[in-house]
Amino acid sequence: MQYADRDQVPMIRCPNYCASKAALHHFILVLREQLKNGPGNIQVIEIFPPAVQTELHDAKHQPDIKNGGQIGMPLKDFTDATWAGLAAGKDQIPVGMSEGSFNGWEQERQKAFHGMNAHIAKMMAQHSE
Numbered sequence: 042m043q044y045a046d047r048d049q050v051p052m053i054r055c056p057n058y059c060a061s062k063a064a065l066h067h068f069i070l071v072l073r074e075q076l077k078n079g080p081g082n083i084q085v086i087e088i089f090p091p092a093v094q095t096e097l098h099d100a101k102h103q104p105d106i107k108n109g110g111q112i113g114m115p116l117k118d119f120t121d122a123t124w125a126g127l128a129a130g131k132d133q134i135p136v137g138m139s140e141g142s143f144n145g146w147e148q149e150r151q152k153a154f155h156g157m158n159a160h161i162a163k164m165m166a167q168h169s170e
Contacts, residue, residue, distance in 0.1 A: 070154055073132065084132055089147075091137035093119045114138075 051059035073085035092113030099110050114137045126134030135143035
């Protein structure tokens with residue numbers, strides 16, 4: 042399993058982290074859809090980060106991991122890639138290893154999300170005044 046998929050494929054090591062990331066991802070999908078036609082000009086942006094070399098993985102925070110500061114992509118590379126996505130006006134910004142899952146099965150899941158919501162909207166229109 043790729044570490045970058047931690048918000049989509051739960052890891053035994055950190056179930057609370059994985060569950061909260063998955064919940065936030067789904068909330069963002071729905072919020073973006075709700076706000077796309079207004080009110081106002083609101084863009085809901087989601088960044089899909091890989092593991093990044095920060096103190097999150099150091100011995101102070103995760104003493105069972107050796108050389109944890111070397112896990113993931115360098116912070117500067119992550120920041121540069123994220124900033125490039127923001128500057129390009131993207132509302133979904135996969136970075137590093139997360140690009141593979143985003144461009145693969147995440148796209149299929151989002152197609153299912155939009156298809157289901159179109160079906161529900163049609164059904165609701167038929168049963169609303």
